Every structure is written in structure tokens, then in C-alpha cells.
Amino acid sequence: MMNRNALIRASLVVVVLALGAAGSMRLQEPAAPSRTLEWNADIDAPVAKVWGAFTTKEGVEAWMTPVAEVDLRVGGTLKTNYNPQGTTGDESTIVHRILAFEPQRMLAMRVEKSPAGFPHAKVIEQAWGITYFEPLGPNRTHIRLVSAGWGSGPDWDAAEAFFQAGNEWTLNKLKEMFAGDGAATSKAAADATLDVARRMLDGEWIAERQEDDGKTFRVRNVAIDGADHRSLSTRGWLGGAEGMFEHGQGQIWIEPGTNEVRFQNINEQGHVARGAITSPNENTLVWDWHARSDAGPGQRYRVTTTFTGADAYTFELEHLEDDGSYRKLIELPFRRVEEAPAAFR
Secondary structure, three states, rough: OHHHHHHHHHHHHHHHOOOOOOOOOOOOOOOOOOEEEEEEEEOOOOOHHHHHHHHHHHHHHOOOOOOOEEEEOOOOOOEEOOOOOOOOOOOOOOOEEEEEEEEEOOOEEEEEEOOHHHHHHHHHHOOOOEEEEEEOOOOOOEEEEEEEEEEOOHHHHHHHHHHHHHHHHHHHHHHHOOOOOOOOOOOOHHHHHHHHHHHOOOOOEEEEEEOOOOOOOOOEEEEEEEOHHHEEEEEEEEOOOOEEEEEEEEEEEEEEEEEOEEEEEEOOOEEEEEEEEEEEEEEEEEEEEEEOOOOOOEOOOEEEEEEEEEEEEEEEEEOOOOOOOOOOOOEEEEEEEOOOOOHHO
């Protein structure tokens, strides 16, 4: 039998990977059957490595449990055991059934077997979960854990409090394993990328075009130097003949410890976008743009800024489709002016 501490640790992994689906035991009827819990973490490692940490025997045993067995297929299983002397078939084994997966993007599972004596077995047998893997750049991954099927009542509340603390502990273990892994980006590469971004300083950048419906579409962007004279702060406005409105504010910086050039932006609707910026050449920036809001699942875009002269660049926005291809949404030429005309204000 596992001792109490080992049992607690085992339960943490159960909920992190995915809480179980309906079992033979019943709890109070859920007041809100679709209620979900969610946990998020940014990991300093490429998405392929983080995916492997969840889906291979070697990866799981490197940070999660000393004993693991993985059969990665729909209908397959992930079996874990926190007892170093245990096996993947004894009473302390946790068995997850794999419901669906998309390589390096999503893993859905349910708990088919809890360890003997686990205090919240009835809860995990009525819930299920999905782990999402989102690249934030070449050396960083966002993990989003969603557990669905949660109900209401004292038993649910007790289990939720237990798992909230447990998941924080478990995700921290994953972060610790990959601490510093993202440092593969060289300082010279980061400096070169930031130098390209700093070409946006000075003056204001404007773009204008006529839409198919005859309306005028205008954009105005500005960038200012950061307090460290290395980072940048940005602001942007959108509008047309009827006037302009502020569309977003952002920051660009080199992430300490990883040498990644990163950005974040918040628009007028409260949508938050984050990601990495790379520079394939001295005139181009590629933004790996991950946008999130409370309205639904996040969206991923690719933004390419190509400087075509000292005072001109082309902006291209593409959306990542479900099949992995990018669909172009907009392409605009910008020009630098000392001060934008009144129509852009």
C-alpha cells in the first residue's frame, strides 16, 4: 500500500493529465454539468519536448512518476505509479484511457482506475480532461489544462480545493524540469532581432486603403524606447473617415534567461496576445501571435513585418487554420511620417 504522501502525489498527476469520465459510482447530480476548471503554465521548452514529457515513458518518468507505461493511441492507456518498487499493474497504479489526441497540440484522457484508497475517486470518475499544447515560439510552450464535468456540492468543493493546490505543485515540477531549456536562442540572435524591431522607433507609421465597400481604412502605429533603452512600448489606432480609436498597446523585450525576443499586446476588447519574435534576415520580423479572450478558445496568427526601405514596411497578417496552413487576412504597406495627419488622429 502507498503511504499518505505518495497517495497525494499520485492524485495530483491524475487531475493534471485529465480527470476521469463517468464510472459506476454516482455522486450528487451536478448543478452545472458543463462547469470546468482550468490551469495554465508557460514552459521553457519547445512544444515537441513538452509533448514528449506527457506521452512517452521516458518523458513521464523524467518528472512525473518513477514508473510509467505509455500506449499512445486512441483507446490506449497511460499507466503511472508513484511507488518506485511498484508496477503498472498493482493496486497503486493510476490508469488513464486515451480518448483522443492531436500530436503536439491536444491530449484528451479519462481516469479508468484510481489508486487504492484515493479519497476523491468518485469525483474523477465523473469528469474528463484535455491538455492543450501551444507553442509560444521556438523554445517556449503554453500548457492549458481543462477539466470538465464538474458539479456542485460539498464533495465537489472538497475535491476542487484539493486539486487546485495539487495542479499548481505538479505544473511547477514540469517547469523545474525544463528550467533554462529555452536558452538555446543565442544572445547575438536576440540582439539582431531586437535591432530590427527598433527600426520602428522615431516618428509615426501610417497606412491607408480603400475597402471594397468604398470606405477608407486607416491604421496608425507608434513605438517608443523602453526605460532600459533595449525594450520597446507600442500603441496602435484603427479607424477611417468616421474617426480613429485606440486598438492596442504592447511591449517588446528580450526574455531574461532564455534570450528570446518576446512581445505582449492588449487590445481595446481586452484580448491578450503573447508570443515570440524571430528575425530570418535583417529586414524582417516574424511574430508568433497567440491571442486569448474570455469569449472562447485562443487563436493563433503569424504576423510578418518586412522593411522595404528606411521609412517603409509591409505588414502581413495570417491565421493558422485547423489543417496547419496559414490563411492571409490582410497585407498593408506602412510609411513613416514625422507626425500623422489629422485624419489619422
